[in-house]
Amino acid sequence: MDATQTVLTKIAEAFEASAKPFAGQNVRLAALGRDVAPVETPEPRHELAPGIWLDFKAESGVVTAAGPAETGEGLRLQLSDRGDSPWYSLSYDLDPEALQGARFLGHFLRCDSDGPARFRVCLRHMLDEGFRDVFARDLVVLTGGEQEDLVFIRLDPELTEQTRAAEVLFFFEGRSFDVTLRAIEALKI
Helix, strand or coil, X not given: CCHHHHHHHHHHHHHHHHHHHHHHHHHHHHCHHHHCCCEECCCCCEEEECCEEEEECCCCCCEEEEEECCCCCCEEEXXXXXXXXXXXXXXXXXXXXXXXXXXXXEXXXXXXXXXXXXXXXXXXXXXXXXXXXXXXXXXXEECCXXXXXXXXXXXXXXXHHHCCEEEEEEEEECCCEEEEEEEEEEEEC
C-alpha cells in the first residue's frame, strides 16, 4: 500500500470514528428518504420525523413542499414562495453531551439542486436565559447537480458547558429553490 492510500485510509477511519457520538441522530437523518411523509405547505415547526423539523414564520405566505426524493434517497425540499418569512430552516435535535470535549461540530453533506440554492449550518445552544446561535463560517452553495460539502462549526467549551439542549439548523436563503439532501452526517472533531 502506498503512502497516499495509508493517509486516505487514516482520514476515512478518523471521520468514521467522529460520527459515532452522533449515531442516533445520523441514523434518523439517513432514514429521511424512507420515513418522511410528503407534505405541502405545513404549519411552522412541522415535525418531519422524530426530532427533525421544517420551520418558517407563521402566516407569512410560505409555499413549500417536503418529502422523500423521487429516488428514495434523501429529503427533497421545494420552496416555491418564501412570502415574507425572515427564515426557512430544516433542523434536528442534538444531545449536548455529545459535544463535550469537541473542538468542532462537523457536517458531511451530499446534496443536489435543480438550480441555485444556498444554506448556512447553525448550532443553536439552548441556555437557561434563552438561546445562542453559532454559525459555520462557510456557506453551502449549490449550483445545480450533485455535490459534497464538509462544513465545520467551532465550539466554545464554556458555551457548550452551559447548553441544556441543542439543535442544528440549516438556514436556507433565497426566495425559491429545489434541493435534495441526500446525506447528512454529524461529526465530532
